[in-house]
Amino acid sequence: MNIAKDTTVTKELIKSEYSKLKEHLGRQPSSKDFYKQTNIKEHHVITHFLFYSNLVEEMGDIRKSFGQEDYGDEEYWENYGNLIRKIRKTPTAAEWRFYKCKPLISSYIKRFEKKWSEIPSLFLNYAKDKPEWLDIIPLIPSALKENVQVPIINNSLEFKYSQFIPPILSDFLTLSTSEEKSTEFERKVNLIFQMLGFEVHNYGQGTGRNPDGIAKATQFGYAILIDAKARKETYQIGTEDRKFIEYIKTHINTLNRAGHSIVYFLIVSSNFKSASDISLKNILRETGINTTLITAVSLLKILARKIEQPNNLPLDRIKDIFITQGMITDKQIEKFLLAK
DNA sequence: TTCACATCGCGTGGACTGTT
């Protein structure tokens, strides 16, 4: 960008330069950043905004105060969580000092207006939906856990997987159990298949006889009809098999014609009631299609593995998962993922 | 004696002001 001397520096120009720089830096620019990295001069800002802070506020950002670089809440919790991970327990005040952690305890107390002994539960509250912390949540005393209601299911995704899960899926397991937000759960299930490398077609709700999504692996000649079911407890197929049979019948011919000679039907939910094979047999008998049930946790594990070792999980290998009829246990998934 | 927590004086450095 170049502002010639005769160009009028308008308010709008300043604002657009501000947002550009903010995007570039990935954070709110300080006045120093701003004057250094754009061609806007201080007096331009002053003529339009009086103070730099006024510009910052008008852009919806936080007015910076004096003094040292602020720690964000996130840094506070990140540092706190890191020490828990290191010493495998919530730190005492003495341990915090021993490991020379920052910010100081007094800063935690001041900032959150809580006692040091209350920080663990505050941290838990912050970390419970974030996959990067799932591995240390069990290290926080269980008495505290009850207050915050961590979904138990979250604990079952170990760090070795959770570290590879992208932030947008941080609430995935929670969504899998919240029936009110079923659409969001469906969307994210489709997103996972997209991340796995499938070409995904979203249907979502209110589109008639459609599953929630169709994942196509055209070059390997197969496709998966996906139905996502957010359930608080367990999911039972029950009488829904009629509906599923319709889904399949609606799509199978088109898919076959487009070169997807094999079609699978997959149901994703938080948990399944095991004994429901009558419905599955009905589906198989009427459509010739294999139905597979997979938990949200297992699905995340597959994704984590795919992100960690993309070459080890090409789409034709992923196909093997869906050969199983019925419920795939977590153990089977683990075994599958460890195999070369 | 140990631990949790509070208190206080200090240095820092960026927003803001005044001067040239």
Added chain:
DNA sequence: AACAGTCCACGCGATGTGAA
């Protein structure tokens, strides 16, 4: 428009206090 100066919130870390 550039420079120099002021101001003060923030976090640091030493030290104090009181409970177990």
